[in-house]
Amino acid sequence: MKILGIIPARYASTRFPGKPLAMINGKTMIQRVYEQAKKCSSLENVIVATDDDAIFKHVESFGGNVVMTSESHPSGTDRIAEVVEILNNDGEHYDAIINIQGDEPYIDPKQIELIAQLFEDPDVVLGTLIKQINTIEELNNSNVVKVVKDLNDFAVYFSRYSIPFCRNEKEDEEKLKSHSYYKHIGIYGYKSDVLRQITKLNMSSLEKSESLEQLRWLENGFKIKVAITDIEGHAVDTYDDLLKLVK
Secondary structure: OOEEEEEEEOOOOOOOOOHHHOEEOOEEHHHHHHHHHHOOOOOOEEEEEEOOHHHHHHHHHOOOOEEEOOOOOOOHHHHHHHHHHHHHHOOOOOOEEEEOOOOOOOOOHHHHHHHHHHOOOOOOOEEEEEEEOOOHHHHHOOOOOEEEEOOOOEEEEEEOOOOOOOOOOOOHHHHHHHOOOEEEEEEEEEEHHHHHHHOOOOOOHHHHHHOOOHHHHHHOOOOEEEEEOOOOOOOOOOHHHHHHHHO
């Protein structure tokens, strides 16, 4: 199976404009993400998808593969779909695509590998990672997306709320002892044909409620396979996150 890794990298960001070009111990964030992704042996190729000239030229400068995309995409998934369409028009086809977050400069290639392995099952069309929640802070943080999975490791629901609700447990500490809570790790894998389908879907009511695009897929009947990782990533959402990472 031919698998392509794509790293969406846009310049505009409400909390941290120009984030892909931020320097981290001598290299830009986007270069570090790219180099980590290239270490994954399951990827046939890695491409940066951007809408910014400065990012485009920078990726070229360190020898990376980069494609210029539209500025109007509402999500990284839509940006990735444009790249796949461009490649298809050029006669370059891939069976599956992995969406690698551009704000995790030290992403572990093992996590990318874990996503790739999900597609060894021909019935898997969408995949993502989850990690067990071990702290009350994460459980109650609305920026940490929680996941409920079924016994076959398919996602049932994603929420910013601490689901499931344990009605018999009054204290948060008791909840963590009585049930295994999981958080979503924002790396996705898609079969190429399914990627085209999900980007044509209209925004769903669940997606609007939680502001989570993967709920659009679930609400339209697409199943998302999950794999459990024990690796803790370090995403950079703000300048303060960057300072912590550099230290």
